[in-house]
Amino acid sequence: MSGRQYLQIPGPTNVPDRVIRAMAVPMINHRGPEFARLVQDCITGLKAVLATQGDVLFFPASGSGGLEATVVNTLSPGDKILSVSQGVFSERFAKIAAAHGVQVERIEVGWGKAVDPEEICSRLRSDAARSIKAVSLPQTETTTGVLNDIRRVGLGIKETGHPALLFVDAVSALGMVEIRPDEWGVDVVIAASQKGLMLPPGLAILAIGPRAWKAAETSRMPRWYWDWKQMKKAIDAGGSAYTPPTGILFGLREALAILQEEGLANAFVRHDRLARATRAALTGMGLSVLPSESDASPTLTAVNIPPGIEWKALSKLLREKYRVVLGGGLGKLEGKVFRIGHMGSVYEPEILAVIGCVEMALAEFGVDIRLGDGLKAAQRSFLEPYES
Amino acid sequence: MSGRQYLQIPGPTNVPDRVIRAMAVPMINHRGPEFARLVQDCITGLKAVLATQGDVLFFPASGSGGLEATVVNTLSPGDKILSVSQGVFSERFAKIAAAHGVQVERIEVGWGKAVDPEEICSRLRSDAARSIKAVSLPQTETTTGVLNDIRRVGLGIKETGHPALLFVDAVSALGMVEIRPDEWGVDVVIAASQKGLMLPPGLAILAIGPRAWKAAETSRMPRWYWDWKQMKKAIDAGGSAYTPPTGILFGLREALAILQEEGLANAFVRHDRLARATRAALTGMGLSVLPSESDASPTLTAVNIPPGIEWKALSKLLREKYRVVLGGGLGKLEGKVFRIGHMGSVYEPEILAVIGCVEMALAEFGVDIRLGDGLKAAQRSFLEPYES
Amino acid sequence: MSGRQYLQIPGPTNVPDRVIRAMAVPMINHRGPEFARLVQDCITGLKAVLATQGDVLFFPASGSGGLEATVVNTLSPGDKILSVSQGVFSERFAKIAAAHGVQVERIEVGWGKAVDPEEICSRLRSDAARSIKAVSLPQTETTTGVLNDIRRVGLGIKETGHPALLFVDAVSALGMVEIRPDEWGVDVVIAASQKGLMLPPGLAILAIGPRAWKAAETSRMPRWYWDWKQMKKAIDAGGSAYTPPTGILFGLREALAILQEEGLANAFVRHDRLARATRAALTGMGLSVLPSESDASPTLTAVNIPPGIEWKALSKLLREKYRVVLGGGLGKLEGKVFRIGHMGSVYEPEILAVIGCVEMALAEFGVDIRLGDGLKAAQRSFLEPYES
Amino acid sequence: MSGRQYLQIPGPTNVPDRVIRAMAVPMINHRGPEFARLVQDCITGLKAVLATQGDVLFFPASGSGGLEATVVNTLSPGDKILSVSQGVFSERFAKIAAAHGVQVERIEVGWGKAVDPEEICSRLRSDAARSIKAVSLPQTETTTGVLNDIRRVGLGIKETGHPALLFVDAVSALGMVEIRPDEWGVDVVIAASQKGLMLPPGLAILAIGPRAWKAAETSRMPRWYWDWKQMKKAIDAGGSAYTPPTGILFGLREALAILQEEGLANAFVRHDRLARATRAALTGMGLSVLPSESDASPTLTAVNIPPGIEWKALSKLLREKYRVVLGGGLGKLEGKVFRIGHMGSVYEPEILAVIGCVEMALAEFGVDIRLGDGLKAAQRSFLEPYES
Secondary structure, eight states, rough: OOOOOOEESSSSSOHHHHHHHHHSSSSOOOOOOOHHHHHHHHHHHHHHHOOSEEEEEEESSOOHHHHHHHHHOOOOOEEEEEEEEHHHHHHHHHHHHHHOOOEEEEEEOTTOOOOHHHHHHHHHHOTTTTTTTEEEEEEEEETTEEEOHHHHHHHHHHHHOOOEEEEEEOTTTTTTOOOOOHTTTOOOEEEEESSSOOOOOOOEEEEOOHHHHHHHHHHOOOOOOHHHHHHHHHHHHTTSSSSOOOHHHHHHHHHHHHHHHHHHHHHHHHHHHHHHHHHHHHTTTTBBBSGGGGGGGGEEEEOOTTTTTTTHHHHHHHHHHHHHEEEEOOGGGGEEEEEEEEEEHHHHHHHHHHHHHHHHHHHHOOOOOOTTTHHHHHHHHHOOOOOO | OOOOOOSSSSOOOOOOHHHHHHSSOOOOOOHHHHHHHHHHHHHHHHHTTTOOSSSSEEESSSHHHHHHHHHHHHHOTTTTEEEEEEEEHHHHHHHHHHHTOOOEEEEEEEEOOOOOOHHHHHHHTTOTTOEEEEEESSSSSSSEEEEEOOHHHHHHHHTTOOOEEEEOOOTTTTTSOOOOOHTTOOOOEEEETTTOOOSSOOOEEEEEOOOHHHHHHOOOOSTTTTOOHHHHHHHTTOOOOOOOHHHHHHHHHHHHHHHHHHHHHHHHHHHHHHHHHHHHHHHHHTBBBBSSSGGBBSEEEEEOOOOOOOOOHHHHHHHHHEEEEEEEEGGTTTTEEEEEEESSSSHHHHHHHHHHHHHHHHHTTTTOOOTTHHHHHHHHHSSSSSOO | OOSSSSSEESSSOOOOOHHHHHHSSOOOTTSHHHHHHHHHHHHHHHHHTOSSEEEEEEEEEHHHHHHHHHHHHHHOOTTTEEEESSHHHHHHHHHHHHHHOOOOEEEEEOOOOOOOOHHHHHHHHHHHTEEEEEEEESSSEEETTTTHHHHHHHHHHHHHHHHOEEOOOOOTTTTSSOOOOHHOOOOOEEEHHHHHHEEOOOOEEEEEEEHHHHHHHHOOOOOOOTTTHHHHHHHHTOOOSSSHHHHHHHHHHHHHHHHHHHHHHHHHHHHHHHHOOOOOOHHTTOOOOOGGGGGGGSSSEEEEEOOOOOHHHHHHHHHHHOOOEEOOOGGGGTTTEEEOOOSSSSHHHHHHHHHHHHHHHHHTTTTOOOOOHHHHHHHHHSSOOOOO | SSSEEEEESSSSOOHHHHHHHHHHOOOOOTTSSSHHHHHHHHHHHHHHHHTTEEEEEEEEOOHHHHHHHHHHHOOOTTEEEEEEEEEEHHHHHHHHHHHTOEEEEEEEEEEEEEOOOHHHHHHTTTTTOOOOEEEEEEEETTTTTEEEEEEHHHHHHHTTTOOOOOEEEOOOTTTTTTOHHHHHHSSSSEEESSSOOEEEEEEEEEEEEEHHHHHHHOOOOSSSSSSSHHHHHHHHHTSSSSSOOOHHHHHHHHHHHHHHHHHHHHHHHHHHHHHHHHHHHHHHHHOBSOOGGGOOSEEEEEEEEOOOHHHHHHHHHHHHHOOEEEEEOOGGGTTTEEEEESSOOHHHHHHHHHHHHHHHHHHHHOOOOOOTHHHHHHHHHSSSSSOO
16 A cells, blocks of 8 residues: 555554655764754744743653653642543543542533533632632543633633642643643643644653642652653753653654744644534534533534444445545543544545545445535635634 | 645656555666565556557657657658647657657647547558658646547547557556557557556666567668667566666556556546546636646546746745645646646545645635635545546 | 864764664654554564563653663662662662662672672572662763673573563664573663664663563552553554654664664674774873773773873864764763764774774874774774684 | 665765755646745755856756757867866866767876866967867866866966866865865856755756857857857846756755855864865874875765775675765776765765774674774864864
């Protein structure tokens, strides 16, 4: 097979050819001056994307490593956290915390709904004993394509006066949806390389604010690999606490340059436009989107699978005949939804290609679909003037 | 700009990432054993694609170099040829021949029409003096997207008993449309790397039959670089008469493997299907295709530009907003048609992406177009059972 | 700067161009069939290199992550281990264990000496209470270029009848020095991608034997990311417990193919020959090697810096004038030794190039050196018949 | 085989990894704005390297194509030229000219000697009838590693007052040895991509001065592909007269950037130093260099093969055991000399590696050689202060 693959899963995303080339380089000494420049360029660029004056650290790890790092640096066994649970990845944070002896109080949100910021605040207000040490939630829940309103959550918590830390999993959002941790009161942002940053997986990224650093001083969790302090010291000196994933850092520098060329604000608008067109197309062809329009994320869309259609067969047809690769449902949504990633290096042509192939594949499976209706709806959406 | 480009011009075509990697290799000694194997693999693979037992040679040159090589190896100053003239590239052969002192008798075919094989045969039949040394025509005229029926031309000439050689420019056809020189009586097939072979430009390829070799013995044209005999001797010995374009040969080996994996017959069907869907889409959206359905080539489509639309502005919008790159009109068709290449590594998703963006761009220019109609027509075409 | 770099540090090592190309590929879905094949190929190949029938797992992490994973899966807080301490990396294991509440009893070996297997055994014999849960040591200590005799250690421990587990850090040895965990009684082998496997950093690799799995059942360390059981389940199913470093896995498959083509036994001999020639060259030019000939590792050589020479200046000259990059001393050896890596994709020409440039650089710094003497010694060593 | 190859033939040369990456890009439309910028960048950069205000053209061809282009654009059948013949490549120019009906008067110089500029001048002075239309010679004859003094030739011809044009084949010199056509009276410089420009083969480059353009107006050679006027018109308009080798042009832009970063004058010195060290090494190990020290080129060195040694066997050993690839003898020097290219992206370490392996290989063949003597001589040469 030699044709282009349309990898429209919710991550990893397409790595632009510029980034592939930036990584296809000879290795360098991670204790030399060239590496120090590379680290500095990456950290500077990440701070811009993360809109923070705080510290940015990276670890050779997947995004889940970033979640574990957050738990073991800020909490102590027996601590309690309030964890929004609305899909596999928000629940993952809760599981990691529990695995390290943290008590987890969950806000169970129906899978496919955004959390109501007020619900978080009201829980905190009723925590008179201030026993909740932290609140955790994702900006985008990758299982459902839901977007939580982190700004309202963050400012709302501030208003309650409750001292709980706020941890945001921005893995499926960074570089694609605005986040302003310093202004909104987010203490730790956790991200990873393989989504909006258009890189292969292998790098966890954390933005850490002063309150989180303070918590790290008193945390009694055992840690070495994930230790923030040790890594910060090394990164500040232009190095890494242990062998860094140099290849991905070379790619990161290029990806950050690409994002800067487009302009971060433009990237946010682009993702929103692509998402709107995708949802318009899906409803236009008679399918239904899992979250409501107001709860939907600009980075991926979960679609209800029409009755009688088996995802395995549908995805095989899409992949083998049209080389379109979409994501299946996870956890309790397996077989019930499929997910289209419109993340990273994606533009109008890819959306049209994917929607058009989904229409054809559904028609081949006998779904009563009017060919072209979804496409037309996407085109109309693209041609509408943009209002945020 | 980091997104994927949709380079849908009639060549160069998209180079598959496998081929890009196959060329991104250290140079080798072109006088060593590794190069000899490379040459042998390439020649063997090319013979299969060219369906010939004759000789296959390559030159570091563009396809036009292959045309010149054909002229200077088979003809002598003062010779007469019969040249089908139906666009810039068929006319180029005539010009090259004339530049070398050959008398050119043209069959002027309206731009956008295929040549009637009978017209060639009748000219030959009326050439009682046997003064016509050769007939030249393209399999696909890249200016207009017309496909000439080489089989009928070749077999027809045989039937006339006229000894004229038959030269076919298959630059925009090889690997995408069937050609069987040995069976059809084609004496020289000229091709190049950058179209159906999915490579960068820089390699001219020739299939040379026994009658052409015979003509080379008596040709009195001065030549050195293009000399077939010298190059054949070198290639047979696993080398090249002068420094060969090793990088492209590495890519060629991989491209030939890709073609073999798909199956040549399947590649022919694929190109035909893509072309049909493209034409269906264009007429479906209310545009008109330059050649008639029966004259149209499976490898590119020339479209009449709607009145009032300036190609320069349209192509700029397509390129800069949607990263879709199409070909403009050439020669007297400049500003009158644009051309969509569906050549090489192209599949359904690219056609849908390109058609969808063309629809949007035309709508943005105020053309009265029903969004989605072209796309729907393409989808229907793709879903139809295939009959050749 | 465009010239070739001679990256002869003790890792990361040169990534062969074949491996660079194997990684310069579009991303794939890590939940699809192509990924499952990739994982299977990698695990099969790693088992051959690791000479084990046990389980092989990988984690998106540096090698240090593999050390931490070993600690948290096999031990419990309060457990005691016996840790050979003979450099920065063997000491790192001790530190990680201590950070997780493990009591560490050290065998302090002078930096630059191999551990005496008998010393380990005698400690175990005298541990009547069987309080030592595990023994840890590196196969090659990257700080000093010392090679420990893992076979004697493993078989020796078996003979004592002591039930302690044996953990071997083979980061600077795997693929270059023989290790046979199943035969020698090694329970966990920890390795990483960036040394003998000729890959960029970012992948920790573990071979886990049945006794280690048994220990994992009773370990009371909190863990999620490093949890072996969860990762084994995922890998066995052709996936990964969380987003895997797909790019490195693509490279790993190619690197394993390269190792198999050479033959693992041949790779061991090659590293030994390169190391002998390097040491012969260094002593030939009047320098002294840190470990004794019998303690020296085939993968890197630590050299005592001649009096009066500052490493920083010497390494700058080597790097900027000759593009030769060597490793400096670490920990208490900083400024006292430098280290030459002869690991991975390295052959005779690189050794000659590096030795020759070191001679010139030392001469430029006024060291009384007879140019060419080191080179001559290396050449002689290369031409000697090999006896293991 | 995965190790680095030492491709030290006199072209193609090592392509730096930066250049490989610059070429590993998606194709672009050669009729669009991006290509126009690429052409302009390349032409501007080439004019700097060629030190000319005249025109620079490129053709998709090997360097030999550039020779043929020169013949057919400036001469007419029956014209007479004076051609220095001192090896395969200078003789090639004579052959190409003769193939096109040009009378060739040769200055036969012993293979391995530089031409005496005075000999050329005296021939011209005695040509009272001004029947000699042009003088041709190489700057470096790649067969023998001889450097002709183009400055003296050019200025000498000027002084004679003879109107003959001067054609210089700088294929094995451009970017490595100074050439100043405008000042020295060189009318056409012919070069190619695969030597000092560190690119794969496939691009012929010509610098054309006003007197050559004037000759082109009256030349009666038939031509189309090689027609300078047509190509100049296309290049001036940001295009190409026919499909250009876009991939190599992308690489050329990067290679020119590399040359500019080093500084052209520095590149000249570097090549001279490498050549001196190579010759010192060869004589140091008891071999003899074909040309005398004063006639030797800075870009390659031809070495007399010691009696009793068969080149085929020696080159096989060097290639297969040490991955060092050297050039054999050509034409009447086959089996008598071998050639070491020190062209393009080559530095001290490569010279040491190659010399060291040659010493070992010769020793293995029983040549009475003192290991290390050549290396020592090279090192001493490198450490000497440079005097031009």
